[in-house]
Amino acid sequence: MRKTLLAAALVATSFGAQASAPGGSGCGWGNMLFEGNNGMPMHLLATLVNGTSGNRTFGITSGTNGCDTSGALSYHGENMLAQAGVMEEVAQDMAVGDGEALTALSVSMGIPAEEREHFKKTMHENFSTIFPSEDVTAEEVMSNIQNVMNQDKQLASLS
Amino acid sequence: MRSINLALILVLAGAPLWAQATPGELATHPRWKALLHINEGTTWRYQGRSYIDDPEFFLHESGATDAHAELEASIEQLRPEGSEARCDFPARYRFLDRQLDWPDDGGLSHCSDYQEWRRDMPGERVALIFPASYLNSPSSMFGHTLLRIDRGNDEDGVWLSRAINFGATVQGQENSILYVYRGLFGGYPGYFSNVPYMNKIRDYAHLENRDMWEYQLNLTQGERDWLLAHLWELEDIEFDYLFLDENCSFRLLELIHLARPESTLMDDFRFAEVPANTVRSLDRAGFIESVEYRPSKANELDALVDRLSAGEQDLALALARDASVAEKEAFQALAPRSQNLVARAAYAYLRLQNREGARSQEVAQRGLALLRVVNRTPTVSGVDPERPVSPEKGHGTKMLAAGGGMLGDRGFGELQARFSYHDWLDNPEGYLNGAAIEAFDARIRRTEGDDLTLEQLDVVNIKSLAPRNRFRKPVSWFVNGGLDRRLIGSKRHLTRHIQGGPGLAWEMGSVIPYAYAMARAENNSAHDVLVSTAAGARAGVLWYADGFQLGLEAEGLYYHNDDRRYRPSATLNVPVGRNHALRARVERDGGPDRAETEFHLSWRYYFD
Structure with missing residues (x-):
């Protein structure tokens, strides 16, 4: 029985969660996390025993710490962006034009290795279009990325 | 074909050929014991039986203590075609199926949850991840380890990998003294978890400012299959979490050992499992293929x-x-x-x-x-932090030292043994500059015309120097408890003490000046009161030069009974290779009325 429940969770969230409004449920731009009511001794202990406070995660449940995990999405870029704190990493990499988070995004979107350099360059050049405001959601970022890709002749076929 | 491969593997590994084994003999097969997490003398607790108490993990009621009964119950329940138990114990099924050459009846194909999980779980590469200690966080000082399971062989995709972590589950309602007690001495249930690796990058490298070392392991496809199948069996299974030995690192070693039971990983008795040593064990046993560094x-x-x-x-x-x-x-x-x-x-x-x-x-x-x-603005590349020496290349975590010197006009000989780990003048390669963590550090001394005496016993001695600059303003601190000797009147009295305080430090190239405020409480036979208290300051400078480390320090304490203590010192450490060092120290200790000067030269040998 427990395995069935687990599997349901796994299928539901192969890579995390649906995005929700920024700040709303703890996802989105600007949420650095680690809030919570644990306090210092609790945190020290959690570090000491490398533990989790209360919640156990197994399977491929998302463990997004504050993000909504109910979304039924598969292995796809948007889910990655919805992971707490990841959107900032991707944004930073796009601003600079390179970085592991941006590479991982391209991998998760199924962009072949030989196209990744071009993908990164295109994202770098369109940074302001992709991140128009600090209130942008993972969903919007993803759709902005798609739009940018559609307008690029090399990337259009991949989006 | 399958059994030929298996036989070949077993022969290569020098193991007895189990292929013709009877069910009875199988109970002592290394992999069967690994599947049941049987302690074969690696740690002190639960020897000869399974580490696990959770009845969910066993098919026989005395399975935790009786590997043979568990084997027979497993054969009985896993043998029938389409058995439900197979879906809970795919690795056990895989083992018995191969060993007993069961007919091809569809195996695990009816286990749709498990199949789905395996399809979604990556499994192409396995890495051991070591988030190193963070300078100013005492609880992280020994570091942590987890496993990373990668999707594909694409190194660019590690943000999309999964992290397998063993940790205690702590409930939020208890009081904090109990936390610490239970964290150290057991009592917390430990579970495996499986979360996106990017969350771990965020937790360690981004939130806690810990550098991460990523050691790619050379597990084969077959070995990874064992690991993943067994991982499924551990979902929601409760372990005990013991801080010293049965901790995050030890449990990972068990998993890796299961994947390759012929390895020597679990051969030695382990009193305490320090993550840096876990990496060394894997290195020695030939598991490590390559190392990556992820700066905080x-x-x-x-x-x-x-x-x-x-x-x-x-x-x-x-x-x-x-x-x-x-x-x-x-x-x-x-x-x-x-x-x-x-x-x-x-x-x-x-x-x-x-x-x-x-x-x-x-x-x-x-x-x-x-x-x-x-x-x-145009991107400037090449601004990544320089990669330091990786932790497993550092000196051994235990130490013995022998030396001698002069105290006043009398000579002495001294032996020192330190259980753990590093002081800030030891060879810094593989460790953090300005971080010291010592536990159970004892010195015994024989002075001319005197008996053998205990000179010092540090139960714990942690010093952290976190340099400040325009961008970062951390507060350094130290805490030290144990026994030391203090000159009161004309005699050096053994004092039981605890001391500590906050401080500030800066970094100027390889030189770190620092200053601490400090408070001390002690108990000694010279003072009438049970506990004497003192306040004071300690200031000094560390120099991490190319071939040596030099520390200059002065300490002044003012006691509540008007007593005073001054202690200036200079210490020079010259590493000789990775695991030896020559150390010279001169120290003056005493009060306004009387003080003694000590010269001390010792040879330090690091091991383990």
């Missing part, structure tokens, strides 16, 4: 700041506070490449400052504005 956010900021002039650093700070500084003349006057570095430093600083707590609209807005500045 704080180190990334430091690397950026190192590229800036003092004026540019000021600009970066101003820009982090107010993004419109980018429009001002001072910023506009910089070369475009400098603008890029300044803006990146400003952004890194802003994020580091705001990494905890709730979202702030204003900070989010400023962050995006800074990234726009970064985006419109």
Whole structure:
């Protein structure tokens, strides 16, 4: 029985969660996390025993710490962006034009290795279009990325 | 074909050929014991039986203590075609199926949950991850380890990997003294968890400022299959979490040992499992293929700041506070490449400052504005932090020292044994500069015309020097408890003490000056009161030169009974190879009325 429940969770969230409004449920731009009511001794202990406070995660449940995990999405870029704190990493990499988070995004979107350099360059050049405001959601970022890709002749076929 | 392969593997491994084994003999097969987590004398607790008490993990009621009964129950329940138990114990099924040559009846194909999980779980590469200790966080000082399971062989995709972590589950309602007690001495249930690796990158490298070392293991496809199948069996299974030995690192070793039971990983008795030693064990047993370094956010900021002039650093700070500084003349006057570095430093600083707590609209807005500045200036590459020596290359974590010297006009000989780990003048390769963590450090001494005496016993001695600069303002601290000797009147009295305090430190190249305020409580036979208290200060400088480490320090304490103690010292440490060092120390200890000078020379040998 427990395995069935687990599997349901796994299928539901192969890579995390649906995005929700920024700040709303703890996802989105600007949420650095680690809030919570644990306090210092609790945190020290959690570090000491490398533990989790209360919640156990197994399977491929998302463990997004504050993000909504109910979304039924598969292995796809948007889910990655919805992971707490990841959107900032991707944004930073796009601003600079390179970085592991941006590479991982391209991998998760199924962009072949030989196209990744071009993908990164295109994202770098369109940074302001992709991140128009600090209130942008993972969903919007993803759709902005798609739009940018559609307008690029090399990337259009991949989006 | 399958059994030929298996036989070949077993022959290669020098193991007895189990292929013709009877069910009875199978109960002692190394892999069967590994599947049941039987302690074969590796740690002190639960020897000869399974580490696991959870009845969910066993098919026989006395399975935890009787590997043979468990084997028979497993054969009985896993043998029938389409058995439900197979879906809970796929690795056991795989083992018995191969060993007993069961007919091909569809195996695990009816286990749709398991099949689905295996399809979604990556499984192409396995890495051991070691988030190193963070200088100023005592609880992280021994580090941590977890496993990373990669999707595909694409190194670019590690952000998409899964993390397998063993940790205690702590409930939030208890009081904090109990936490610490239970954390140290057991009593917390431990579970395996399986979360996106990017969450671990965020937790360690971004939130806790811990560098991460990623050791790619050379597990074969077959070995990874064992590991993953068994991992499924461990879902929601409760272990005990013991801080010293049965901890995060030990449980991972068990998993890796299961994947390759012929390895020597679990051969030695382990009193305590220190993560750096876990890495060394894997290295010695030939598991490690390559090493990657992932710097923390704080180190990334430091690397950026190192590229800036003092004026540019000021600009970066101003820009982090107010993004419109980018429009001002001072910023506009910089070369475009400098603008890029300044803006990146400003952004890194802003994020580091705001990494905890709730979202702030204003900070989010400023962050995006800074990234726009970064985006419109030409990217400067090659600003990644330099990779330090990896932790497993450092000196051994245990130490023995022999030496002698003069105290006043009398000679002495001394032996020292330290159980753990590193002081800040030991060879810094593979360790953090300015971090010291010592536990159970004892010195016994024979002075001319005297009996053998205990000179010092540090139960715990932790010192952290976290350098401050314009961007980071951490507070250093130290805490020390145990026994030491103190000259009171004309006699050196053994005192039981605890002392500690906050401090400040700075870094100037390889030199670290520091100052601590300190408080001390002690019990000695010279004072009438049970506990004497003192307040004072300690200041000094560390120099990490190329071939040696030098520490100069002075300490002054003022006691509540007007007693005073002064202790200036100089210590020189010269490493000889990785695991030896010559140490010389001169110290003056005493009060205003009487003081003695000690010269001490010792040879230090590090091991394990």
